Amino acid sequence: MYYTERLSWIRNCKNIPQKEIAYALGIKQQQYARYENGVNVMPITYLIKICKYLNVSADYILGFTDEMKEIEQKKKESEDL
Template identity: 40%
Template sequence: MYLKRLKILRINAGLKQTDIADILGIQQTVYSRYERGFQTIPLHFLVKLADFYNTSTDYLLNRTNNINSYPDE
């Protein structure tokens, strides 16, 4: 699954793949595979990135165009 928005959010935040890989506790090459769609990103990493970017997993998965995260209930 190609997650184009991961790359866009990372670049807009002024971060490198190594920065995100460090946040996730993985190697840059593994993160690069997630970003390019060569490897499926584990759900717990997807949730962590949604929290980091203050957005929703639906936005990352291209299921909505609303970049705002869901309000806390």
């Protein structure tokens, strides 16, 4: 699964419209749709903001892991070490 598909899947699972994500990024919905559809490459700064907004790790979105850990859970696990 490509990162664009994961972005769309997570956003849909959380019932968040593209317009809301776009607003959080300070861009128009049409521009966000181009990123999510793979027409344009998303800047890393936007990816970081989206990860925080959706509360998921960049590792999951980028396909480095198939385990969708929430950011807060990862922080807790690293603090326990």
